[in-house]
Amino acid sequence: MRRQDDMAKIWANSGDSHFLEPDDLWRSNLPPRLAELVPRAVKDPDGTYETVYVDGQSFRRKLPNVQAQEFLDESSRAPGARDATLRLADLDTEGVWGELVFPSLGLWSSSFRTPEVLREALRVSNDWAIEAIMKVSPRLVPTAQVxxxxxxxxxxxxxxxAELGYRAVFLPTTPHPLADDWNRDSWEPFWAAAEAANMVLAFHVGTDPIDIGSQQVGVVxxxxxxxxxxxxxTTFSGQRAAMKLVASGALDRHPDLRILVAEGxxxxxxxxxxxxxxGYRQHHMAVRPKLKRSPKEILYSQVYASFQHDASAVAALTGMGYRNVMWGSDYPHMEGTFGHTQETLHGLFDGVSDDVRKRITIDTFLELFPGVGEPAVAAAA
Structure with missing residues (x-):
């Protein structure tokens, strides 16, 4: 495989990345009665297991193996994992221009059960991300949390x-069991508000509620x-979220509402x-609600999907006619492309037409998030 610095750089926008907030962000900015409910982990002395406490619940989980622990160590992480200024240097090296930025603490949101603590914790995160991410560069598009x-x-x-400048909102693929699921009519005011605010609904795979009572948390x-x-x-719940919004009629009723399923x-x-x-055609006598458009038309026009390594994703556009395909680096996660982004992009797009490459690496992202600038600016610098 060619070395990354020996290749002609392919510039891309990323529809999937993450930022590591300060570990004590919620604990330090919430009243004590709420701060004690936010997630915290206590490791066993031998480092094999830890106990995680969240909103009055607790569970134990096995810690990653030694190799993974080394990756998770601060000294081994990508330099810009916690620092947006350093992050821009990482992106320039990797050939990534704009990126959608998901939270890290916020991935716990579907496991809270107390409305007040969840509401206030996410408000803290949203206010923090404006200064720490959004104002650093228009290239960084953080997701709001609700x-x-x-x-x-x-x-x-x-x-x-939305009034503060956010253009996307992160949603877990499945709400907490105490809340209504995405196909329920109770969410209609939210879909209407998102459409009116031109906010992209950004679902991220792997965000189902944690089964606190399970003895094998995270293990199916x-x-x-x-x-x-x-x-x-972890990928399947993202597909189910899209299905729910199509079959329930939410997207049909709100044709300007767009959703992204990231990393799936x-x-x-x-x-x-x-x-x-x-199913809609063959079981039409039982279908409720009736849709004005076919499920295929709705999915192809309003649902966007990001990937990082999948060669088949390119074929979804070239062979299946699905154009809302978006590349994503998943920076700085283990599954991502940091350190080998150019090898990944060349492996995916060498021999692919310029139009297809540009659609997947640049234009689909800009369709959702205009205003981040053009990667060509950096390429010419």
Whole structure:
């Protein structure tokens, strides 16, 4: 494989990245009665397991192996994981221009059960990210965070953050079991508010609520192949979120509302389009609500999907006609491309037409998030 610095640089925008907030962001900025409910972890003396406390609940989980622990150590992380200024230097080296930035602490949001603490914690995160990320550079597009426990709280915070300059809102693929699921009518005011504010709904895979009562938190499968099975399992809930918004009529009622499912690949969209259209057609007598457009038309026009390594994602555009395909680096996560972004991009796009490459690496992102500038500016510098 060619070295990254020996290649002609392919510039890209990224539809998936993450920022590591200060570990004590919530604890330091919430009243003590709420701060004691936010997530914290206590490691066992031998470093094998830890106990995680969140909102009056607790569970134990096994810590990563030695190799993963080394990656998670501060000295081994990408320099810009916690610092937006250093992050821009990382992006320039990697050939990434604009990027959508998901939270890290916020990935816990679907496991809270107290509306007040979730509402106030996410408000702290949203205010913090304006200074720490948004104001550093227009290239960085942070996602706002809203409570999924109460729709009124979600609407209020979406409208507040839209006024503050946010253009996307992060949502877990599945709300907490105490809340209504995405296909329920109770979420209608939120969909309407998001459409009116031109806010992209950014779902990220792997954000289902944690089963606190499980003895195997984060583990669905055990035995041979378990690691691969569990990693693959995280992708499916993103597909289900898209299905719920299509089948319930939410996207049909709000044709200007756009959703992104990040880090879940792209070929699932054409598959679901066929499967849902077949179900709608063959079982029309039982279908409620009736849609003005076919599931395929809705999925192809309003649902966007990001991937990092999947060669099949390119074929979703070239062979299946699905154009809302967006590349993403998943910076700075282990599954991401940091350190080998150019090898990844060349492997995906060498031999692919310029139009297809530009659509996936640059234009799809700009369709959702105009105003971040053009990668060509950096390429010419």
């Amino acid at each position: 409570s999924t426990l109460q729709v009124d709280d979600a609407v209020a915070e979406l409208e507040r953050t 499968y055990r035995g041979p192949g378990g690691a691969v099975l569990n990693y693959t399992e 690949g792209a070929t699932w969209v054409p598959f679901l389009a066929d499967r849902m259209t077949e």
